[in-house]
Amino acid sequence: MIEIELTDLAHGGDAVGRYEGRAVFVPGGIPGELVRAEITEERRAYARAQITDILRPSPDRVTPRYPDLSETGGFQWQHLAYPAQLNWKARILRQLLIRIGKVPTPPVQPTQGMPAGSDVWRYRTVAQFAVGLDGAIGFRKVASHDVLDMQECPIVHPLLDEIYQGMRSWLLQRWGEQVGQHVERFTVRVAASPATPDAAQALLSVEARPAADLGEVGGP
DSSP states (O other): OEEEEEEEEOTTSOEEEEETTEEEEETTOOTTOEEEEEEEEEOSSEEEEEEEEEEEOOTTBOOOSSGGGGGBTTOTTTTBOHHHHHHHHHHHHHHHHHHTSOOSSOOOOOOOOOOTTOOTTTTBOEEEEEEOTTSOEEEEBTTSSOEEEOSSOTTBOHHHHHHHHHHHHHHHHHHGGGGGGTEEEEEEEEEEETTEEEEEEEEEEEEEOTTOOOOSOOOO
């Protein structure tokens, strides 16, 4: 168990601090915070740790809106206020261009975020959903074959969520808990027109399990 001050954010979302000369990657942290953390992985040049207590929280820390989604990929910054997310995305890109791209002064512009008053969660128009062998349908958990079972998807465009719920229902009606033996994942893409916000064109693609026999599949 260590106490560490976090000073940066890495590509991928982990906060970073230094302890005994090594970089320590701490998911769920924010630069400026002092935390108590438990080391979970040690390498010669770096370590990874999990927060057990936040001793000095950042003013940019917010309550995660969908804490269950933090187990899945792509939601590592739910605890970070949206304006701070935009600032850090530009900063991380600048750091990558300097360190990896060898661009001494990269012309990185401020991140263009959602318009004022927009729901920052309901903008995604493409999403891939996994089907677990246990019949769970939703997003795959980080570094795992497990799937977070989701009755609905609160972080995509409402029309995409409607399609997801319909597809989920149809899959379970057709195969029940054995659905994971037949279907591995499916992807939904929607294109909503500003002139017709309640209508959209959608593309649904379904990937079968290797060697699975789907038979004659009719759409939901």
